[in-house]
Amino acid sequence: MASRLSIGQVAKASGVAAKTIRYYEQIGVLPAPSRATSGYRLYDPPSVERLRFIRRARSLGLPLQQLRTLMSTLNGGSPPALRPRLRVLVRGQLDAVTNQIAELELLRQQLEQVIQRMRIPLPRRAGGACQCLETSSASGRRRRRTAHPSGSLEASP
DSSP states (O other), X not given: OOSSBOHHHHHHHHTXXXXXXXXXXXXXXXXXXXXXXXXXXXXXXXXXXXXXXXXXXXXXXXXXXXXXXXHHHHHHSOGGGHHHHHHHHXXXXXXXXXXXXXXXXXXHHHHHHHHHXXXXXXXXXXXXXXXXXXXXXXXXXXXXXXXXXXXXXXXXX
């Protein structure tokens, strides 16, 4: 690999589109590269590794805002500080995914109840509304999940 790479070469090597690389630079997730006299961006090999790291973190659902802070550690801070901060982010994402799975399981159960109810004919209510979409837990309000800056989700009424 050459010591200086064009944005196209970095995009191909990292699997991140050139447009996305420019966006990451713009929002501060990736440091601005040096420029050739022609104005073209010139990247070093560690930029490819950073982009691969960012791409993998994004595929795990880690938010860009937190990645920007985390990458500033790599771009000038002490690398040993990265792992504990990354662990907190990954733990928060795991908690959020666990909550989403629980909510999806509840939804699956409700859908199965609806299917079951639709197998048996029910008398219509006076207002004529179909009762087939009602479930045993439909009367209880579901709690909404709201996102927090940490990337975690919290239940709210």
